[in-house]
Amino acid sequence: MNIPSFTSIQNQVGRKEYNSLPSPGLCLPFLGHYTIFLETTEPLKRVWNLYKKYSKKGLMLMTVLGQNMVIVGDFDTLKQLFNNPDVQNRGHGDYKKCQIAGKVSMERGTKLQPLGGIFLSQGKIWSEQRRLTVKTLKDFGFGKSSMEEIIQDEVKQFINYIKQFNPTEPREITGLFTLPILNSLWKITVGESFAYDNPKLEKIHEMLGEFVKNIVHISTFLEIMYPWIFDLFPNFLNRQSNIDIHKSLASMMRESIDQHRKTLDVNSPRDVIDTVLIEIEHTEDESSSFYKETGYANLVNTLIDLFMGGSETTSTTLTWAVLYMVREPQVQRKVQAELDAVVGSSRPPTLADRPKLPYTEAVMMEIQRCGNIVPFALYHMSSIPIEINGLSIPANTMICPCIAEIQKGNHWKDGMSFRPERFLDESGGIKPNELLIPFSIGKRRCPGETFAMMEFFLFFTNILQHFSFLPEVEGQVPTEEYFAGLTVIPKPFKSIIMPRT
Template sequence: MFLCDPFLPELKGLLLFILVVLLATYFLSKEEPQNFPPGPPALPLLGNVFSIEAKQPHIYLTKLADVYGNVFCIRLGRHKTVFVSGWKMVKETLVTQADNFVDRPYSPMVTRIYSGNSGLFFSNGAVWRRQRRFAMTMLRTFSLTNSSMEQRIWEESQQLQEAMEKEKGEPFDPVPLLNNGVANIICQIVFGRRFDYNDAIFQSMLDNLTQMAYLEGSIWALLYDSFPVLMQHLPGPHNRIFSSSRSLEASIRAEVEKHKLDLDPCNPRDYIDAFLIEKENNIPLGFDDGNLVFCCLDLFLAGSETTSKTLQWGLIYLIKNPDIQDKARAEIDHVIGQDRRPTMADKPSLPYTDAVIHEIQRIGNIVPLNGLRMAAKDTTLGGYFIPKGTAVMPNLTSVLFDENEWETPNVFNPEHFLDAEGKFVRRDAFLPFSAGRRACLGEGLARMELFMFFVSLLQKFSFSTLDGVELSTEGVTGATRTPYPFKICAKAR
């Protein structure tokens, strides 16, 4: 009977029409301007999405530069994205042409999470500029220019040490403790308080944060942005991006409502208070309750994930290189001792320890790629034509491992940051915080945290792992790069 269905010819015609439209759309979108960057062959409609290695996309993209050069294009669905590799080309994009590559392109995933032109990461134009300046001012006000911030970080490091001491030298997973300690620093700036490590709301926020940080940089996010109409109706891990963000928003909104109850316009205690005061003064450009939640979400994400991941990779590399761990500890013992509280004033006297921390950031490669940018006008990169509106992705992995910039790029080597006399030296290609207009706005705070936490931990413990266990340095890549589950032994000195 099906073969005699009178509607069958119409159905066939409809399907044929849809196929013709899709193919026409594909071939029209395939047309490229003269001298556009080259790239690998792409499947019709699907592009190169399924060619990207899901677990280590940054490695796949870095290797493509060896084939197609430091400026190349891949297709994500029908959309073209230009990838920029190597220190020289990334510098050209982020620094030399900073004004041209400051805005973010449209993203279906981001649009579903954020309401309108909001937040600190994905907003554009005047709203982004005003909110970024405000956030940087508040970070300075409540952290970098506040002499008590060093004290707060040290006190949090004591909480971390006490939790590690309770393990009595036995193997344990350090990740939850490091997440707790680091997150509490940004919580004191944004929310005006720290949380107990056993607080259920705090733990729920950290769990949702971890989910978001992984999934937003995973193949699932690429699939959603490439095929949003299809993906929004399909089950899968990508849906946890949205459920986690909603849960985080609810927790932050509850904190905002608490702040409103006892707000003192003459005495702001934290970022939320200062934002609410700006709102009451009818300051335009994003000062509303909805944007406050999204800005807090971004600060919480940036202020927790990257620093915690750096500490995690730091423990792994120090355990895998016990001679380097011992040398850094010996320097700390000589300059500070085991009992005195470290301060940032000690940093110039600890060049080897400082070099170790920088090398952990470099080889740990915490943010392997970077946020997407969009060309504000027609331009050129590496001799190729980049039309206005083109999405551009700087590959930070290719900078941190650039063979033209680092003597031993694939080896954990603190000597990268030391001169012949053992003095600390800065390296231009050191870009874990990105560069240009959208460089990490919390870089100063992160540097302080990393120094204080690492020095405090090395003062008190010798770190190792189980006999016969080899810790992996591969990790799992999302928006940040996360170590595979591992256990350590923290032996009190």
């Protein structure tokens, strides 16, 4: 019996354990519900609609290419699952054969080391790498530069860049924020900053774009579940392309790491790389993910994770921000009025102003809710059988959070409308809502949340202090339709960027 047919039969037998979970329609051998994705050009929206129709007690079972997965669209259920220590793995198979998303598994001597970094690692590697990354980004302050100062420098460069535009000529907004966001992230992690036309910055941008595009390809899913496929067909589904991109990115990161090692002062870290190098210098535990060469390999993968996640998500959020300001001019004017009253025009908005700008904060929250840039966040894997809401989830099941349902479902009053006031109380202060989870939830929530929110606030407030965003054609606003990749990106649109007087 060949491996695919065995997997199919094994999957059908295993489904008996899932009988209490609702499932959408016919599940074919091996393919499972994969045909659902072939029937639509909007697979994410299709799964969300199926969830709304078939889910029970916040859960819906799907099977794709032999792998069972449970879609979770109820906040309390997701909170329980994603805080459960037995639902924290990524579930890769044979590390030695697996190069998920181009990430080559590491070996030290004869002892196999699993995939490194943050996003795709698990167990001790994940907990160690995440702990230091979160601490470093949260407590950022290297040399004489704080995180806010670095972002403000980038914002200033970006404002001056936009001022060169012809205010009567509509500008393409998609991609406008990518280079400045990438540049500030590069400065914080690597310690370098570039002009926007610098060939190195453009090369990094190009490679990350290709990497992000490829990582959501079906080949990534197949390699997670069935790495043996790529032993038989090494370049199946153009997988080699992603490995080549990763190697190029890794080479660039190693070059920066080597430069830092030559000039490292353990008493004066300059950036994220220095901080991790100091940890590697002090690590004597051979089982640690920071030990010697394993530490350097993990640093490479962690840096790529930060750039892949940090640059794409924040630039996409800012693109949605402009789209909604064009669609909702009265909201844009109200944000600008609050900025004028609190900040004025003689200085830039700072993080210290943030508590004094509740309407602006509410608008940012509504942009994150409606933009919903990650409608299905990164999956977790159950390592043991889980009982929840009276239903059973067996071990080795993918747990996939439906963030779209949680942030835009029927439990929100007029949830499909853009209404920032939903985040304000009667006195005009911020009214938090736990259902807003743009960075996911639980132990594996986005490690770069603090940095991302700083960037979002400083870029958003500064550009609205200086400019107004108008429709390309008066009376015709851009659509909320999108393209889905690693994030949900608005379909290309243009705006007139008018300097404020």
